[in-house]
Amino acid sequence: TLFTEPLRRNLQGVNGQKALELVYNTLPACTQTQIDDFKQRQAKAQHGQRVYYNLCHFPSPWEADQKADYLASVQDVADSVPATLALTDTLPFTAQTYWQVKLALLQARTISRFGWLLAIGLLWLIAALCVRSFQDLGRWWGIPLALSGVLGFTLTITLPAMGQGWFSYFTALLPRALAEEIVALLDATLRLMLRPMWWQSALLFLGGLLLFAGTWWHARQHAEAAS
Numbered sequence: 001t002l003f004t005e006p007l008r009r010n011l012q013g014v015n016g017q018k019a020l021e022l023v024y025n026t027l028p029a030c031t032q033t034q035i036d037d038f039k040q041r042q043a044k045a046q047h048g049q050r051v052y053y054n055l056c057h058f059p060s061p062w063e064a065d066q067k068a069d070y071l072a073s074v075q076d077v078a079d080s081v082p083a084t085l086a087l088t089d090t091l092p093f094t095a096q097t098y099w100q101v102k103l104a105l106l107q108a109r110t111i112s113r114f115g116w117l118l119a120i121g122l123l124w125l126i127a128a129l130c131v132r133s134f135q136d137l138g139r140w141w142g143i144p145l146a147l148s149g150v151l152g153f154t155l156t157i158t159l160p161a162m163g164q165g166w167f168s169y170f171t172a173l174l175p176r177a178l179a180e181e182i183v184a185l186l187d188a189t190l191r192l193m194l195r196p197m198w199w200q201s202a203l204l205f206l207g208g209l210l211l212f213a214g215t216w217w218h219a220r221q222h223a224e225a226a227s
Contacts, residue, residue: 004081011078020074024067030056038062077177142212149205156197163190 010016030038034054042051058066123141167186171179 027057145208152201
């Protein structure tokens with residue numbers, strides 16, 4: 001069971017107002033086009049219909065009302081969150097399923113940190129069995145290293161996209177505002193765990209490319225000397 005009362009209390013209290021103030025101060029100033037768009041929508045709105053502000057910092061005389069409108073939206077989000085969420089009771093998943101999600105994230109972190117060691121070990125095995133010359137080293141090490149780098153880059157791009165779909169599936173029955181926050185949190189966690197793969201993949205790719213280019217240049221020099 002997830003108790004959301006601390007979250008609701010913070011959103012409805014001073015902390016929620018401070019968070020809103022920080023976000024509000026980062027908004028860019030509204031252009032005249034955005035102001036005109038808001039005024040046109042406001043003029044066409046029926047009595048009692050809520051007109052949402054454009055996502056920019058409105059000048060006076062709208063500034064105070066815009067802040068109040070955003071604060072009311074935060075209150076609406078807080079009110080929509082139930083006091084407790086019996087995740088394993090209300091969702092069509094067992095507690096074991098959520099442990100599997102956690103285990104998958106931990107495995108992704110482990111692979112992103114130490115997966116390159118497996119590649120290096122395989123390369124040393126290839127070197128012991130196949131490499132007999134500098135040219136063999138470029139062929140049996142350079143190409144696999146470069147391909148490993150490309151594979152690493154591919155995983156860092158595809159895994160977050162796949163993870164978002166997976167996380168959205170698991171949170172589909174939660175309130176929308178809460179589900180979006182959980183998906184954003186899990187997505188940020190996954191991207192943080194995969195971050196080491198960026199520089200590891202870059203090093204593997206550059207190392208393989210340099211090694212292959214070096215053996216090609218060495219073979220060319222050797223051929224010119226022989227001729």
